[in-house]
Amino acid sequence: xxxxxxxxxxxxxxxxxxxxxxxxxxxxxxxxxxxxxxxxxxxxxxxxxxxxxxxxxxxxxxxxxxxxxxxxxxxxxxxxxxxxxxxxxxxxxxxxxxxxxxxxxxxxxxxxxxxxxxxxxxxxxxxxxxxxxxxxxxxxxxxxxxxxxxxxxxxxxxxxxxxxxxxxxxxxxxxxxxxxxxxxxxxxxxxxxxxxxxxxxxxxxxxxxxxxxxxxxxxxxxxxxxxxxxxxxxxx
Amino acid sequence: xxxxxxxxxxxxxxxxxxxxxxxxxxxxxxxxxxxxxxxxxxxxxxxxxxxxxxxxxxxxxxxxxxxxxxxxxxxxxxxxxxxxxxxxxxxxxxxxxxxxxxxxxxxxxxxxxxxxxxxxxxxxxxxxxxxxxxxxxxxxxxxxxxxxxxxxxxxxxxxxxxxxxxxxxxxxxxxxxxxxxxxxxxxxxxxxxxxxxxxxxxxxxxxxxxxxxxxxxxxxxxxxxxxxxxxxxxxx
Numbered sequence: 001x002x003x004x005x006x007x008x009x010x011x012x013x014x015x016x017x018x019x020x021x022x023x024x025x026x027x028x029x030x031x032x033x034x035x036x037x038x039x040x041x042x043x044x045x046x047x048x049x050x051x052x053x054x055x056x057x058x059x060x061x062x063x064x065x066x067x068x069x070x071x072x073x074x075x076x077x078x079x080x081x082x083x084x085x086x087x088x089x090x091x092x093x094x095x096x097x098x099x100x101x102x103x104x105x106x107x108x109x110x111x112x113x114x115x116x117x118x119x120x121x122x123x124x125x126x127x128x129x130x131x132x133x134x135x136x137x138x139x140x141x142x143x144x145x146x147x148x149x150x151x152x153x154x155x156x157x158x159x160x161x162x163x164x165x166x167x168x169x170x171x172x173x174x175x176x177x178x179x180x181x182x183x184x185x186x187x188x189x190x191x192x193x194x195x196x197x198x199x200x201x202x203x204x205x206x207x208x209x210x211x212x213x214x215x216x217x218x219x220x221x222x223x224x225x226x227x228x229x230x231x232x233x234x235x236x
Numbered sequence: 237x238x239x240x241x242x243x244x245x246x247x248x249x250x251x252x253x254x255x256x257x258x259x260x261x262x263x264x265x266x267x268x269x270x271x272x273x274x275x276x277x278x279x280x281x282x283x284x285x286x287x288x289x290x291x292x293x294x295x296x297x298x299x300x301x302x303x304x305x306x307x308x309x310x311x312x313x314x315x316x317x318x319x320x321x322x323x324x325x326x327x328x329x330x331x332x333x334x335x336x337x338x339x340x341x342x343x344x345x346x347x348x349x350x351x352x353x354x355x356x357x358x359x360x361x362x363x364x365x366x367x368x369x370x371x372x373x374x375x376x377x378x379x380x381x382x383x384x385x386x387x388x389x390x391x392x393x394x395x396x397x398x399x400x401x402x403x404x405x406x407x408x409x410x411x412x413x414x415x416x417x418x419x420x421x422x423x424x425x426x427x428x429x430x431x432x433x434x435x436x437x438x439x440x441x442x443x444x445x446x447x448x449x450x451x452x453x454x455x456x457x458x459x460x461x462x463x464x465x466x467x468x469x470x471x472x
Contacts, residue, residue, distance in 0.1 A: 052390060053330050056337045056383050068329055070336040077329055093304055093313055094289050100306040101292045107343060115351050116364065117371035128352065128364050135353035147292045154288060 001081070003029035004062040006042040011226040012178075014071045014106070015059040020170040021075055023213040025082035031218070072099045075167040084167045095161040098151065098168040102175055105144045106227065109182065112136045113229050122224075122231070133234035137186045141179070142193075148172060149194035158203055165207070172197070173204035178228030185235045237317070239265035240298040242278040247462040248414075250307045250342070251295040256406040257311055259449040261318035267454065308335045311403040320403045331397040334387065334404040338411055341380045342463065345418065348372045349465050358460075358467070369470035373422045377415070378429075384408060385430035394439055401443070408433070409440035414464030421471045 003022065007015030015033065022029045032038030045067065046054050055069030061077070068074050076096055079085025085095050115132040116125040152160045161168045176197055180187045191198055204210055213219055222228055239258065243251030251269065258265045268274030281303065282290050291305030297313070304310050312332055315321025321331050351368040352361040388396045397404045412433055416423045427434055440446055449455055458464055 053333075054383075054387070055333070056340075056380070066326055066329075068333065070333045073329055073333045073336055076332070090302055093302075093309055096312070097289075097291070097304065097306045097309045100309055104292075104343075107340075111347065116367045117375070119371060119375055125367075128367070131352045131361075131364070135355060139353070139355055144292070147290075151290070 001027075001063050003027065004032050005029055005059060006032045006038065006045065006062070007059040008042075009033040009039050010220070012174075012220050012222065013059075013227050016174055017071050017167075017171050018059050018061060018074050018078070019218075020174055020210065020213070021078045021082070021084055021167045023218075024165070024170055024207060024209050025078060025084060026209055027082060034218075072096065072103050075099055075171070079167045084165070084170070086162050086164070086166065091162055095166045095168050098148075098161060099171060101144075101147070102168070102171050105140075105175060106178075108136060108140055108144075109179065110227050112234060113231060122229070126233075129231075129234060133236070137183065137236050141183070141186060142190055145190050145194045145197060149196045152196040152200055158200075160200060165204075169200060169204055170210070173201050173210075176201040178222065181222040182228040182230050183235045184230070237263075237299050239263065241265055241267050241269070241295060242274065242281065242298070243267075243269045243295040244278075245269040245275050246456070248410075248456050248458065249295075249463050252410055252456075253307050253403075253407050254295050254297060254310050254314070255454075256410055256446065256449070257314045257318070257320055257403045259454075260401070260406055260443060260445050261314065261320060262445055263318060270454075308332065308339050311335055311407070315403045320401070320406075322398050322400070322402065327398055331402045331404050334384075334397060335407060337380075337383070338404070338407050341376075341411060342414075344372060344376055344380075345415065346463050348470060349467060358465070362469075365467075365470060369472070373419065373472050377419070377422060378426060381426050381430045381433060385432045388432040388436055394436075396436060401440075405436060405440055406446070409437050409446075412437040414458065417458040418464040418466050419471045420466070 005015060005018055005022065007013060032042060042058055045051055051067065053067055055067065059071060059074065060067055060069035061074045063077065068077050076085070079095065085092050112133050113122050113129050114125065115128040122129065155162065157163060159165050159169050160172060205214065224230060241251060241254055241258065243249060268278060278294055281287055287303065289303055291303065295307060295310065296303055296305035297310045299313065304313050315331065321328050348369050349358050349365050350361065351364040358365065391398065393399060395401050395405050396408060441450065460466060
């Protein structure tokens, strides 16, 4: 199928979860964020009166004639098309449940540096961010990582949602990467406790197509204009 | 199928989106929050080493032998089982995309009164809540409501995701209800602009099974211990 991925230029963001699935699938896609007018076209597709099913926000994927929005929804679609999700309904629902729990964690990780508004700079909400960061590091992050670590242990194999790799493994890899960038001190401490996550992370990183992607110029670096941000003062 | 809904006792919360789907489906279910040991059993199912697929948080639904978590994921399952979602893949993905966008709005509506931590009382984060409320009322809420209003207009009929009622209509009804409770002044102003939403709300409220549910004692009232809260100072 002919894929076009629409997302903000210059960052990994939520688009990265989709990129990892497209890369692991080994399918061709046009990353519109890397084209000259990609962002303009993206905004046009969100606002045009002629688009029947506009997305509220990127990322969204054009797949043939369809536009599919919401990260977890796109992954559900790609999972089925490219064997990155179980075939049976119960396995598919479980994989999606894990993905939606990861979406919640990603939202919370973002709101650590933007607790008041996404329309203000970090510097304009720093006192609030310092407060929120304490709760994130000491309550929420250990709870989420403990959960995924436990689920990975229960799975009893290499992958979190069953016998085969799924998009949930790819997303958990990206989350571990992002959290290590944003909260290196907290993660060092927590990963000692939740060792199953590092194993999963490494297995994903070593998938041939993922390994090739990560060293290509298609993979953007983490920066402080992105979803995961490293402000040492928020890392405790 | 034999359904048990697990959720916190005494509130509508995210469980209410699932209840509305179960009620519209006219299917039998046990609302475990209304049973004596429902909450204990729920916590047990999240923590027990014997549960293969535990949920990170409620609500979750026991459907026969399966446990299904994450509100939007449960709705996706119920939508297919009970004709509350389109049958074709493209319609199902679109319905789910709308639902996930509503989940984002619900998270943001919650974080208005809890911008720092869910583990603190509102009174402990009131200055931050006052700040976040301004951005929510003036930027985020108009953006979300404008989006759903526009999508409903585009749909060109009674329901937001196509020719038939879906779980997305039920959820949008609940969101309008909750927002009217929490932000009556802001909503009065915004609903003048986004008139398609009130129409959809009323059509859902008048579905015979929903109307019967809303006047039954199974429907809990909105309160300030819930997801949607009415603090006049946050309503501008």
